[in-house]
Amino acid sequence: VVAVDLIRDRADLDLVLTDVRMPGLDGFELARSLKQGRAASRDLGLVFMTGHAGMDEAIEALRIGADDFLTKPFAPERLVHTIGRAVELGQLRAKDRAFSERLEREVERKTREIQGLSDELQNTNEKLLQSNHNLEVANKVKDEFLRMMHHEINTPLNAIIGFAELLKISSAERDDAGAEDDVMAASEILDAGWHLHHHIDSIMSMAAADHHDVSLVREQVDLASLIFGIRDLSVGKAAKKMISIETEIAPECGDLLIYCDRARLSQATDCLMDNAIKYSPQNTKIWAPRR
Numbered sequence: 001v002v003a004v005d006l007i008r009d010r011a012d013l014d015l016v017l018t019d020v021r022m023p024g025l026d027g028f029e030l031a032r033s034l035k036q037g038r039a040a041s042r043d044l045g046l047v048f049m050t051g052h053a054g055m056d057e058a059i060e061a062l063r064i065g066a067d068d069f070l071t072k073p074f075a076p077e078r079l080v081h082t083i084g085r086a087v088e089l090g091q092l093r094a095k096d097r098a099f100s101e102r103l104e105r106e107v108e109r110k111t112r113e114i115q116g117l118s119d120e121l122q123n124t125n126e127k128l129l130q131s132n133h134n135l136e137v138a139n140k141v142k143d144e145f146l147r148m149m150h151h152e153i154n155t156p157l158n159a160i161i162g163f164a165e166l167l168k169i170s171s172a173e174r175d176d177a178g179a180e181d182d183v184m185a186a187s188e189i190l191d192a193g194w195h196l197h198h199h200i201d202s203i204m205s206m207a208a209a210d211h212h213d214v215s216l217v218r219e220q221v222d223l224a225s226l227i228f229g230i231r232d233l234s235v236g237k238a239a240k241k242m243i244s245i246e247t248e249i250a251p252e253c254g255d256l257l258i259y260c261d262r263a264r265l266s267q268a269t270d271c272l273m274d275n276a277i278k279y280s281p282q283n284t285k286i287w288a289p290r291r
Contacts, residue, residue, distance in 0.1 A: 004025075004030060004033050004034065007034060007044070008034070013044065014044065014045055014087050014090050014091075015044065015045035015046075015047065015083060015086050015087050015090065016030075016031075016034065016044055016045065016046050016047070017047045017049065017083065018030055018031070018046075018047075018048060018049070019048075019049055019050060020048055020049070020050035020052075020057055020061075021050060021052065027048055027050075027061075028060060028061070028064060031046055031048075031061075031064045031065070031066070032064060034046075035064065035065060043090045043091070043093040043094040043097060044090060045067050045083075045086035045087050045089060045090040046064075046065060046066045046067055046086070047066065047067055047068045047069075047070065047082055047083065047086050048061045048066050048068075048069050048070065049069075049070040049071070049072060049074070050069075050070075050071065050072065051071070051072035051073075057069075067082075067085070067086040067089050067090075068082045068085070068086055070082060142207070143207065146203065146204060146207050149200070149203075150200060150204055153196075153200060154197065154200060157193055157196060157197055157200075158197075160189065160193050161189075161190060161193040161194065161197070164186045164189040164190045164193060165186075165190060167182065167185075167186040167189075168182075168183055168186035168187060168190065171183045171186060187236075188236060191233060191235075191236040191237070192236075194233055195233060195237065198233070198266075198267070198270055201263075201267070202267050202270070202271065205263075205264070205267060216261040216264065217261050217262070217263070218259050218260065218261060219259065219260070219261070219262055220257050220258075220259055221257065221258055221259070221260055221262050221265065222255065222256070222257055223256045223257070223258055224255070224256065226262070226265065226266060226269065227247060227269065228247065229266075230266065230269050230270050230273050231245050231247055231273070233270070234270075234273045234274070234277060237274075237277055238277050238286065241277065241280070241282050242282050242283050243277060243280055243282065243283070243284055243285070243286060244284075244285045244286070245273075245285075245286045246285060246286070273286070
């Protein structure tokens with residue numbers, strides 16, 4: 001019992017060399033006690049020796065975990081060799097245990113990291129799903145608003161444009177002093193109305209393009225006529241900034257006809273002209289060549 005307590009308390013011991021047959025506590029019982037107690041977590045070398053060796057004793061020693069089994073009598077050299085090999089085996093077991101523990105800690109750490117990344121990825125996916133849902137709702141609200149705007153604005157706007165055209169025609173047929181002023185006023189109303197109408201159509205076209213719901217109508221278009229039309233619609237707005245718009249047609253071009261979607265090309269050209277007027281300083285000239 002004293003030997004067992006000594007071995008358990010001495011952490012600097014690397015090897016237990018014990019006889020099989022001892023008074024009170026034999027070697028096998030000593031080994032079992034060490035394997036089951038506090039010393040079980042240590043990599044103690046264990047060597048049995050006996051003068052009455054049999055096959056049963058050797059098998060029992062190996063089953064308990066002995067590193068070697070010496071039969072008396074034995075030479076000192078063999079004892080030294082056996083002890084050295086048992087100590088070496090104990091050191092290898094200690095290194096293996098330390099490596100396994102370190103590997104286990106590393107695996108646990110990596111597992112926690114992966115779990116953290118997985119949780120973060122899941123949270124991100126949930127946020128993306130929620131964002132996509134919110135975006136779909138916002139797009140539906142935007143589409144409903146655009147449809148309402150197109151109807152609620154275009155309906156009275158068409159009436160305004162129609163009455164302005166009637167006013168312009170009737171004013172042009174009058175001979176009184178204020179007829180010219182009325183024609184100019186009606187022309188400004190028409191220019192502003194058609195400009196707003198064009199912007200609304202552009203917004204609806206952009207919304208349709210977002211939904212990939214754009215159909216192109218291919219037709220023959222006189223490019224000069226289209227550019228002159230955009231110019232005429234933009235003259236009034238340009239004049240407010242004292243900007244002049246000039247067009248030039250290359251003589252070699254003649255009457256250039258192209259095949260395209262007239263509405264889309266008109267929208268694109270009008271946007272270019274509108275930006276040119278918007279971002280050009282006052283008292284400048286916008287040149288729209290046709291080459």
